[in-house]
Amino acid sequence: MIQINKNSNTLLRIKELINNLRYLEGISQNSNINIASFSFITPLSITPIASIINSKSLKYIYEDNNNSYLETILFPNGINMYDNIFTNKTYIPIIHLDINHLSENELNSQLNLLNDNYMSILKTNIITEKRFIKLITETTISYFLGEMFANIEEHSKAKNIYIFSQYWQKSNSCEICIIDDGQGLYNSLKNAGRNVINSKDALSSILERGLSAKNEFGEIQRGTGLKTTKALLINNELKGEFFIMSGNAAYFQSSKDKGIFINLSNYSWQGTIIMLKFKSPINQFSLYDYVK
Amino acid sequence: MLSKNIDLYNCFNSSSLITRKSASIIFDEISKIQEDNIILDFHGIKYTSRSFLNELISKDSKFHLLNKNVDYVNMSSDISKLYNLVKNSSGLKSSVTYPSLAKAKTITI
Numbered sequence: 001m002i003q004i005n006k007n008s009n010t011l012l013r014i015k016e017l018i019n020n021l022r023y024l025e026g027i028s029q030n031s032n033i034n035i036a037s038f039s040f041i042t043p044l045s046i047t048p049i050a051s052i053i054n055s056k057s058l059k060y061i062y063e064d065n066n067n068s069y070l071e072t073i074l075f076p077n078g079i080n081m082y083d084n085i086f087t088n089k090t091y092i093p094i095i096h097l098d099i100n101h102l103s104e105n106e107l108n109s110q111l112n113l114l115n116d117n118y119m120s121i122l123k124t125n126i127i128t129e130k131r132f133i134k135l136i137t138e139t140t141i142s143y144f145l146g147e148m149f150a151n152i153e154e155h156s157k158a159k160n161i162y163i164f165s166q167y168w169q170k171s172n173s174c175e176i177c178i179i180d181d182g183q184g185l186y187n188s189l190k191n192a193g194r195n196v197i198n199s200k201d202a203l204s205s206i207l208e209r210g211l212s213a214k215n216e217f218g219e220i221q222r223g224t225g226l227k228t229t230k231a232l233l234i235n236n237e238l239k240g241e242f243f244i245m246s247g248n249a250a251y252f253q254s255s256k257d258k259g260i261f262i263n264l265s266n267y268s269w270q271g272t273i274i275m276l277k278f279k280s281p282i283n284q285f286s287l288y289d290y291v292k
Numbered sequence: 293m294l295s296k297n298i299d300l301y302n303c304f305n306s307s308s309l310i311t312r313k314s315a316s317i318i319f320d321e322i323s324k325i326q327e328d329n330i331i332l333d334f335h336g337i338k339y340t341s342r343s344f345l346n347e348l349i350s351k352d353s354k355f356h357l358l359n360k361n362v363d364y365v366n367m368s369s370d371i372s373k374l375y376n377l378v379k380n381s382s383g384l385k386s387s388v389t390y391p392s393l394a395k396a397k398t399i400t401i
Contacts, residue, residue, distance in 0.1 A: 108313040115308035147339030259396035
């Protein structure tokens, strides 16, 4: 059974997510699953589950009738960007882009447009505290999103992208979860001839050394996207959190700790899951203080 | 010298230029244009990613091989700042350092 409890601690949520994903991995295509009543859902808790339910065409039954939140966020199928997006909400419902049959130019166009539309909705609708946007700046949020979308286009070879965002007025914070079902970080590097041993090595190499699948000797430096995104989130101004999972390894860091690598026992995610969480800064934030 | 203005917003029908592919498309278009003097007009472009600018700057050096002079106009102040940051941080990877992850602990779930 899928369970999501009321954990405010992100590491506990990560453990819970992995348990739920392990459970789903053992379920056959087109099977029925039970979903227990959910207490408090975050984008990280629910978006990967939506992806698996869709990919395996699972039929789900809610344990209780209080599933209105899941219905409003359009779990699990989501919508593509070109449907009507609800306005004046504190969330952007699950967006699901099927990019399997798109040409390179079509994918390029879709991702540019996704960034356009997502930024527009984030700033005008779901982040209702307008000072939040003014202090953090649109450029910062677009930086996060843009780098994630650029990586999907260049490295993932994904067939599907999911993205879901939630803003919480009480804590004046926003969480965005972006996932793809592509080749993952390890395969991306390995297929490019990089010397990486496993998923954890790939993750570590990318986050620490900026190893990229497409370095060219002497060219403008690459591989800064994930590192700089992490740096932007985990400082004492945005008091944010950064989580990435690919293959059988993950990494989590908040502004309060030094970071944790996570080895996944008997589980591997095909593709990449990224969670970005940030709070409204108290003073004007400048991404140029953190981006090198 | 003949000039050609490329309106990026109309070209891509988007106010975001996010992907490296977008920069490659611009380069391909410039390659096909007969004019020697190209103006890339960023009017209407609100958001660019670092990856896009990184790729565009890497193409800069190739424009002169095509005997093209390329100017960027109407960049917003935010895009200009990011462009300059990316351009100034170009070069070997060793010029950029980030905190080591050596102190990160490892757990198994």
